[in-house]
Amino acid sequence: MDFSTMIDFEKLQASVVSNLTAQWSAIISSLPNLIGALLILILGIIVAMIFKKISQTLLRRVGLDRISNKAGVSEVMQDAGMVKRPSIFAGKIIFWMVLFVFLVPAANMLGLTELVKLFKGFIGFLPKIITALVIIIFGMMFSQFLRRTIMEKPSTIGSNSAKTLGNLVYGIMVTVIVLVALEQLDIETVLLHNIIMLVVGGMMLMLAVAVGLGSREVAHNLLSGIYAREQFGQGDVIEVDGVTGVVSEVGALSTIISLEDDQNMSIPNSSLYQQVIKIASDSD
Numbered sequence: 324m325d326f327s328t329m330i331d332f333e334k335l336q337a338s339v340v341s342n343l344t345a346q347w348s349a350i351i352s353s354l355p356n357l358i359g360a361l362l363i364l365i366l367g368i369i370v371a372m373i374f375k376k377i378s379q380t381l382l383r384r385v386g387l388d389r390i391s392n393k394a395g396v397s398e399v400m401q402d403a404g405m406v407k408r409p410s411i412f413a414g415k416i417i418f419w420m421v422l423f424v425f426l427v428p429a430a431n432m433l434g435l436t437e438l439v440k441l442f443k444g445f446i447g448f449l450p451k452i453i454t455a456l457v458i459i460i461f462g463m464m465f466s467q468f469l470r471r472t473i474m475e476k477p478s479t480i481g482s483n484s485a486k487t488l489g490n491l492v493y494g495i496m497v498t499v500i501v502l503v504a505l506e507q508l509d510i511e512t513v514l515l516h517n518i519i520m521l522v523v524g525g526m527m528l529m530l531a532v533a534v535g536l537g538s539r540e541v542a543h544n545l546l547s548g549i550y551a552r553e554q555f556g557q558g559d560v561i562e563v564d565g566v567t568g569v570v571s572e573v574g575a576l577s578t579i580i581s582l583e584d585d586q587n588m589s590i591p592n593s594s595l596y597q598q599v600i601k602i603a604s605d606s607d
Contacts, residue, residue, distance in 0.1 A: 356432045356433055356434070357433065359432050360429040360430070360432045360433050361429075363425055363428055363429040363432065364425065364426070364429050366425065367421070367422050367424070367425025367426065367429070368422065368425075370421055370425070371417075371418045371419070371421040371422040371425070372418065374417050374418065374421045375414040375415065375417055375418040375421075376414070378413060378414050378417045379410050379411060379413070379414035382409070382410040382413055382414070383410045387409050387410050387413070388408045388409055388410050390464065391409040391460075391464075416456075420449055423442055423445055423446055423449075424446065426442050427439055427442045427443060427446065430442060451507050451508055451509065452508065454507050455504040455505075455507040455508050456504075458500060458503055458504045458507060459500060459501070459504050462496065462497075462499075462500030462503070462504075463497070463500065465496070466492075466493050466496035466497055466500065467493070469489075469492050469493065469496060470489040470490065470492060470493040471489070473488055473489035473492060474486055474489040495523065498519055502515065502516060502519070547591075547592035547593045548573060548574065548576065548577075548578070548592040550592075551573050551578060551592050552573045555570060555573075556570065556573065557570055557571065557572065557573070558570060561580065563580075563590055563594060564594075566580075566582070566588065567582075567583075568580030568581055568582045568583075568588060569581045571587065573592075574592075576591065576592060577589045577590060577591050577592060578590050578592060
């Protein structure tokens, strides 16, 4: 080995030692920050778990699971693949919210500026997320309340109509709630809003046409009822399509007659106007 080769080897050795020394010095100097960040992270996990347990216990005691079941929120969560109880799910959300608060100083201590910006942005976005969740939860509860209220009044519009109307109102309310929640999250909903408005507008137009066509028969019965009350009243004996009975009541849309077998029959007033034959009155 000549003298020049020995010099090159010594330079290489010195360079390697210098780099290793610099890296080791960097590790030693950053070790306090690393330990501090780790301690902050451990403290954050402990505090987040405490908040999680407390929140889950409080939410269970105030009846969140029971209210969610009645409001249909639990059913929606199960359809979305979330099988946990609402109180447990809310506790997990609170856990991560608290933990993110501790992640910011931990990342800042390690000099991870981009990660710090990301965490700060998420923390600043938390109020909007909470607001959107509150809107969805209470909106679903109110929508379910409306649907059940409508379905529990079938005597007015019929059980099938009440069920259809209840589901229709529920669907419209859920759609509006989702749109409001998305707007709280600053998600662009103009296109979705326009599509939904077109669909709802089309449904309302179809409903208006159906009501318009059906109201012709209703108006016919109303006008025929006015005529029927002028021609006969309670106690008169009439015959309609070969059926004879005594008039019990002349209503707005139909007339009730009592048959010989102690049964009642409801006849649309329009049929009375066209076919009724007055036989005798009670006074006769």
